[in-house]
Amino acid sequence: MQSRHVESFEDWRNQARQLIAAEISPREVCFRENSSQAELFGATNTPQEKLPAARPFRVDRKFMQLADRVVCHRDVDRYDLLYRILWRLTHGEPKLMQVTVDDDIYRASMMEKAVRRDAHKMKAFVRFCQVETESDREKYVAWHEPDHKVLRLIAPFFARRFRGMDWTILTPDESVSWDGKQFAWGPGVPMSQRPRADSLEELWKTYYASIFNPARLKTKAMKAEMPVRYWKTLPEAELIDDLIRKANTRTESMISHREGVAFTAERYLPEDLTVESFQAGLAQCDACSLCEHATQVIAGEGPVPSRLVLVGEQPGDQEDLVGRPFIGPAGQILNQALQDAGIRRDEVYLTNAVKHFKFEERGKQRLHKRPNVSEVTACHPWLQAEFLLTVPRVVVCLGSTAAQAVLGRGFKIQTSRGQFFSGPHDCEAIATYHPSAALRVRDVKRKEEIIRHLTEDLRRAAEKAKA
Amino acid sequence: MDTRQKLEILADAAKYDASCASSGSKQTRRGSQIGSTEGMGICHSYTPDGRCVSLLKILLTNYCIFDCTFCVNRVSSDTPRARFSVDEVVQLTLQFYKRNYIEGLFLSSGIIQNADYTMQQLTMVAKKLRSEHQYGGYIHLKTIPGCSDELIHEAGRWADRLSVNIELPTQNDLKQLAPEKDSTQIVTAMDTVKTRIDETKADKKQGFKAPSYAPAGQSTQLIVGATETPDATILQTVTSLYQDQRLRRVYYSAYSPIPHADARLPGMAPPLVREHRLYQADWLLRFYGFSADELFSPQQQNLPLDIDPKLAWTLANRDRFPVDINRADREMLLRIPGIGSRSVGRILQIRKHRSLSVADLKKLRVAWKRAAPFVITTDANPSLKLLDSLQLKQKTSTERQLSLFDAIDSARSGEV
Numbered sequence: 001m002q003s004r005h006v007e008s009f010e011d012w013r014n015q016a017r018q019l020i021a022a023e024i025s026p027r028e029v030c031f032r033e034n035s036s037q038a039e040l041f042g043a044t045n046t047p048q049e050k051l052p053a054a055r056p057f058r059v060d061r062k063f064m065q066l067a068d069r070v071v072c073h074r075d076v077d078r079y080d081l082l083y084r085i086l087w088r089l090t091h092g093e094p095k096l097m098q099v100t101v102d103d104d105i106y107r108a109s110m111m112e113k114a115v116r117r118d119a120h121k122m123k124a125f126v127r128f129c130q131v132e133t134e135s136d137r138e139k140y141v142a143w144h145e146p147d148h149k150v151l152r153l154i155a156p157f158f159a160r161r162f163r164g165m166d167w168t169i170l171t172p173d174e175s176v177s178w179d180g181k182q183f184a185w186g187p188g189v190p191m192s193q194r195p196r197a198d199s200l201e202e203l204w205k206t207y208y209a210s211i212f213n214p215a216r217l218k219t220k221a222m223k224a225e226m227p228v229r230y231w232k233t234l235p236e237a238e239l240i241d242d243l244i245r246k247a248n249t250r251t252e253s254m255i256s257h258r259e260g261v262a263f264t265a266e267r268y269l270p271e272d273l274t275v276e277s278f279q280a281g282l283a284q285c286d287a288c289s290l291c292e293h294a295t296q297v298i299a300g301e302g303p304v305p306s307r308l309v310l311v312g313e314q315p316g317d318q319e320d321l322v323g324r325p326f327i328g329p330a331g332q333i334l335n336q337a338l339q340d341a342g343i344r345r346d347e348v349y350l351t352n353a354v355k356h357f358k359f360e361e362r363g364k365q366r367l368h369k370r371p372n373v374s375e376v377t378a379c380h381p382w383l384q385a386e387f388l389l390t391v392p393r394v395v396v397c398l399g400s401t402a403a404q405a406v407l408g409r410g411f412k413i414q415t416s417r418g419q420f421f422s423g424p425h426d427c428e429a430i431a432t433y434h435p436s437a438a439l440r441v442r443d444v445k446r447k448e449e450i451i452r453h454l455t456e457d458l459r460r461a462a463e464k465a466k467a
Numbered sequence: 468m469d470t471r472q473k474l475e476i477l478a479d480a481a482k483y484d485a486s487c488a489s490s491g492s493k494q495t496r497r498g499s500q501i502g503s504t505e506g507m508g509i510c511h512s513y514t515p516d517g518r519c520v521s522l523l524k525i526l527l528t529n530y531c532i533f534d535c536t537f538c539v540n541r542v543s544s545d546t547p548r549a550r551f552s553v554d555e556v557v558q559l560t561l562q563f564y565k566r567n568y569i570e571g572l573f574l575s576s577g578i579i580q581n582a583d584y585t586m587q588q589l590t591m592v593a594k595k596l597r598s599e600h601q602y603g604g605y606i607h608l609k610t611i612p613g614c615s616d617e618l619i620h621e622a623g624r625w626a627d628r629l630s631v632n633i634e635l636p637t638q639n640d641l642k643q644l645a646p647e648k649d650s651t652q653i654v655t656a657m658d659t660v661k662t663r664i665d666e667t668k669a670d671k672k673q674g675f676k677a678p679s680y681a682p683a684g685q686s687t688q689l690i691v692g693a694t695e696t697p698d699a700t701i702l703q704t705v706t707s708l709y710q711d712q713r714l715r716r717v718y719y720s721a722y723s724p725i726p727h728a729d730a731r732l733p734g735m736a737p738p739l740v741r742e743h744r745l746y747q748a749d750w751l752l753r754f755y756g757f758s759a760d761e762l763f764s765p766q767q768q769n770l771p772l773d774i775d776p777k778l779a780w781t782l783a784n785r786d787r788f789p790v791d792i793n794r795a796d797r798e799m800l801l802r803i804p805g806i807g808s809r810s811v812g813r814i815l816q817i818r819k820h821r822s823l824s825v826a827d828l829k830k831l832r833v834a835w836k837r838a839a840p841f842v843i844t845t846d847a848n849p850s851l852k853l854l855d856s857l858q859l860k861q862k863t864s865t866e867r868q869l870s871l872f873d874a875i876d877s878a879r880s881g882e883v
Contacts, residue, residue, distance in 0.1 A: 095820055098819070098820060099817055100816075100817060100830075100831070101817060101826075101830045106830055120509070123509050124509045124510055124511050124512075125511070126567050127568065128565065128567050129566070138565070140565060142567070160495065160503050160505065161502065161503040162501060162565070163500055163501075164601065165500075165565060200562050200566060203471055203474060203559070203563075204563060204566070206471050207474055207478050208512065208520065210475050210479040210482065211478045211479075211481065211482045211514060211524060212482065212514035212515060212516055213482045213483065213514075213518075214516075216516040218515070218516055219517070222513040222514065222515055222516070225517070225519065226512065226513040234512065236512055240515055243515050244515045247515065372545065373542050373543035377534075
């Protein structure tokens with residue numbers, strides 16, 4: 001029995017070649033690494049026996065691929081195992097590599113698999129930290145503890161991936177640096193000397209916490225893929241416990257908190273639509289929660305049918321108390337604009353996209369609050385019914401809420417004001433400013449401009465309705 | 468709003484998208500300084516939901532003019548909104564990539580202004596990364612249905628993968644839950660991508676140096692459990708996507724409760740087991756020679772929840788078993804429960820040199836408990852007598868003997 005010391009894969013390969021040539025069977029030889037472990041058995045003192053030069057011979061390429069990875073495994077018997085397989089391949093079993101259920105091949109392939117997985121995890125879990133340098137190139141350093149000695153397998157991958165970047169990977173066994181051109185190998189480094197935290201880590205943790213969906217907790221699956229032993233170098237790992245702990249509560253609140261409306265006003269629509277049945281149905285509507293606080297529901301007013309229909313956003317404070325649309329301050333402005341445009345108010349039908357007043361109480365005041373999309377959606381069937389009743393030739397949408405209710409959600413007043421579009425039931429629709437816009441601006445010039453546009457758009461709508 | 472707050476909102480908005488693959492690109496782009504796409508995808512982290520973090524998966528913005536019921540970003544939702552600038556996304560991607568946190572970028576967006584404008588913004592991110600920063604990592608862009616062909620062509624130049632979300636399996640489902648989405652538009656967008664991929668391949672075959680176009684192909688996602696549509700219909704749709712559009716992947720996403728959920732949808736835990744079974748069935752379609760029709764019967768239009776679809780097929784086709792491991796052809800070996808396609812490859816290879824025993828199969832790491840009653844090996848296999856037993860189903864089910872009630876439990880807990 002001879003004991004042979006191996007420095008590296010290349011070294012083992014040379015020795016194995018010579019041993020095969022000398023017909024030394026696996027039973028007569030054992031390989032040991034040149035490490036402290038070997039010294040324990042006092043083997044280092046035995047002088048290495050000289051071997052005759054070997055003639056080159058061919059062996060299944062699969063074996064070389066396997067061996068290249070198996071040598072990275074920490075198992076002390078790996079060189080012996082590889083030599084035994086090599087012996088069998090060259091002594092009557094040339095197809096051995098294909099018999100993957102053979103004991104030796106199976107064991108080697110298990111080792112190969114462990115190394116491959118460890119290498120793959122290293123590609124994934126190396127985390128670079130940016131470090132200060134004097135040069136103008138950015139420099140990144142990572143500390144990682146692989147299960148096996150895979151740094152040599154992996155370094156070329158990182159060089160291809162981060163070609164234009166200076167980086168160093170430290171492991172307890174060895175370290176390697178890349179400067180954009182070549183590798184520099186160095187000694188191992190303990191965890192205590194790993195680089196300090198990177199300023200980007202907070203941002204990364206924010207991402208990690210946000211991309212996790214608490215409704216799908218599967219901690220077992222997570223730990224299988226990201227074993228806990230790697231967590232010490234992953235900045236996001238410190239969030240895991242907290243995320244798991246809160247997942248259930250978060251999911252429950254997701255399920256219990258729903259918004260929008262379960263149904264729309266459609267269920268209150270009378271089958272036989274008349275002005276009377278419309279108003280009777282409207283009076284009962286509770287499709288959204290606005291009905292709970294408003295004083296009363298406010299239907300449109302004006303002749304039925306009507307060639308011109310004006311749609312606003314929703315009733316305001318005074319409208320809510322009196323029960324008629326457009327009688328507050330905005331109504332005054334609208335009245336003036338109608339008059340200037342040569343339109344009699346009692347000749348047009350006036351209504352709102354939402355039929356209840358929405359407000360926020362501030363002291364004694366009830367401040368108007370814009371209806372949200374779900375409320376507009378819930379109320380939409382009433383508006384549709386009003387169009388059916390009035391059969392308008394032209395619909396004027398006052399403000400963006402009305403315009404979006406009539407012309408679709410993408411509609412923008414700023415870009416499409418004053419243009420005619422095809423509206424509901426083959427009528428024409430035009431959008432313009434809501435009269436309350438004139439109340440909100442401080443700038444006198446701007447105020448005049450808004451009123452001028454409003455009046456002009458109303459005049460054009462009226463002309464179109466007459467034609 | 469600072470970048471961190473935006474990231475919080477726009478990553479949160481993207482967490483319902485199931486897709487995460489970062490593999491399938493042929494090779495790293497020439498001249499890349501940062502980033503590569505070689506080999507299989509790398510998962511850089513895992514969240515407690517067991518899903519990997521491989522890509523920076525974010526929305527450019529979660530403002531959206533659409534009102535799709537199942538989506539947290541629908542216009543009628545009160546969810547907080549944010550919008551990244553193109554440069555912010557470029558910088559985030561590069562900074563995360565250089566620290567090896569991610570494998571690439573998966574960028575999607577709510578629809579703002581119109582389809583063309585939104586698509587232009589998405590494409591600009593990819594173009595900047597490639598041409599200004601020599602970024603060679605993975606980029607997956609979500610294509611906005613209804614945008615112009617030119618924009619889809621431009622996007623494919625810079626991206627590795629394009630996807631158009633089909634979202635719901637039938638036109639009827641779309642009408643119900645996503646009224647502004649149009650299945651014709653979705654299919655047209657997929658067609659545009661497919662045609663361009665084919666053209667690029669043809670050019671390369673003829674020796675032209677065509678610029679790469681979506682080298683990792685296209686994929687889609689559909690939501691499961693938001694409507695009544697059964698698995699059979701879903702898998703028929705999926706089959707035609709694989710055949711006609713030659714999609715690389717279809718992702719199934721169990722409809723998950725969302726904060727700000729629309730009241731029109733029932734609040735419920737996501738049907739994770741159903742999602743899992745669909746992935747298994749999808750696998751059978753792509754790698755095991757099954758057709759969608761074989762997995763269902765007129766009475767059974769959904770995949771069983773208690774056993775995997777291959778075992779279910781086997782139990783319904785007992786007369787075709789047992790199968791002789793040492794003689795059967797590839798097609799039949801692929802149909803044995805508990806034996807994967809990789810193991811089938813190995814069995815065929817080993818068979819050339821020697822015949823296989825029970826112990827050999829165990830070494831190949833087949834799921835022996837499931838496979839045992841269905842295979843003949845060189846040696847005695849006492850489990851064979853189970854084949855005609857009434858208890859076959861219980862004996863071959865997973866180690867934990869999942870009953871239907873367990874399945875419901877696991878649907879609740881999420882552990883499959």
